[in-house]
Amino acid sequence: MKFVDEVKITVKAGNGGSGSASFRREKFIQFGGPDGGDGGKGGDIVLQGDQGLNTLVDFRHKKRFDAQNGESGRGRQMYGKGGDDLVIKVPTGTEVYDLETDQKLGDITEHEQKLVIADGGKGGLGNMHFKSSVNRAPKRFTSGDQGDLREIKLELKVLADVGLLGFPNAGKSTFVNAISAAKPKIADYPFTTLYPALGVVPVTSDTSFVVADIPGIIEGAAEGAGLGIQFLKHLQRTGLLLHMIELPAYEGMSDPVEQFHQLSEELVKFSEQLKEKQRWLVFTKADVTTDEEANALAANYAKAMGWEGGYHLISSISKKGLDKIVQDIAQHLFGEEDDF
Incomplete structure (x- = not known):
């Protein structure tokens, strides 16, 4: 449809x-x-x-x-x-x-x-x-x-608890696929996601939250570049944003630090409401290298971005860090729960 x-x-x-x-x-x-x-x-x-x-x-x-x-x-x-x-x-x-x-x-x-x-x-x-x-x-x-x-x-404007924010091919669709029953299109070229997709993530037998996979944002999205201006508005209803940055997998990739600042600027241009919304930093595709090197890259990039506070390092393919981020999101949304 x-x-x-x-x-x-x-x-x-x-x-x-x-x-x-x-x-x-x-x-x-x-x-x-x-x-x-x-x-x-x-x-x-x-x-x-x-x-x-x-x-x-x-x-x-x-x-x-x-x-x-x-x-x-x-x-x-x-x-x-x-x-x-x-x-x-x-x-x-x-x-x-x-x-x-x-x-x-x-x-x-x-x-x-x-x-x-x-x-x-x-x-x-x-x-x-x-x-x-x-x-x-x-x-x-x-x-x-x-x-x-x-x-x-x-x-x-889609109703979701968590919105995924990132450049094309940041691993958003793969993440939704891995933690929910939703099956968004996944491929190795940009803009595989052409419209928002919702995934329901079960936490306990009677608790779940909804994740919105938004089409990839590029520089100039707030002025209409790419698909951004059409779908940035869907992030306004979410309770939490996950800013997803892929770790470099090959030489010549865009600088993650530059991407982070570009996307942060697009949020400010589009809406002050989005600027103030709580945002978590998530490094994806940790399976492209060894655990030790992935941890070192993530730490260096977070420092270069001027990011204050913690971050998540995940791999949707190897399932690294997925249980932890799901539990952290559930705790953030629903408060302290012994069963989480």
Whole structure:
């Protein structure tokens, strides 16, 4: 399925039904009177979160959504039926914006959470409301109000506990593959990951966390280079970032220290929120050399980066350091647990 994380649609709530101008006429009743009922309310447009969805691809071809109009009122003080609400299911993690005002209308973050984005029109009044001492046979009634018409932007930001940050081929997809049941594409060329992939990592029988594998970021991503600007936003919802740096495997590779600073600058350019988010340093592909040399390289690079605090050294192929990093993430997310 194609991953689509931003769409624009038009929504039209239902119009209210008109009131009725009717007069009671019954046998053996000498004086009739106004008995026109009110019109029904138009249906609302409602967004509902669905955790079973992970893309907005369904909106690529259907761009217009209309709720049902309310029915008109009738005689004998019969009210018109209200129009049915139109419920549109969207993935959890969807933000909703009004394109005309650029106002954020809401954020769908939970399964079955509902958000009304367009109100149906109020039904009109029947002539029974306009009877008075000086006008006993009013013919006046009102039409129903128009339902809201809006152009909406839906923007999906994946919901995950942990986001993976790194240049192409930093080992992010292999890491997700190794610690979860997700099977993102893995290859020895850049940009094998073309859209975010989520993996659920079990910790105990009833505890797990979600990891988001984001397409590789390159220099200039915040200005639109590569795939970065399209997917950096998905890191904003994560609780923890793992900044993944591959250890050099061959001569001529990009300098890990330079990559670290380039990517740190891209985070600052894109969002101050990302800059302040907690980030761990993770050196990957520790199996490309001996344990002793890998440890020495990681220590030297961390020092050259000006990194303060600890870091992780892992190999998703040999499983080196994977149990430790999973347990550390679980402890960070859930607190002290004896069973971890």
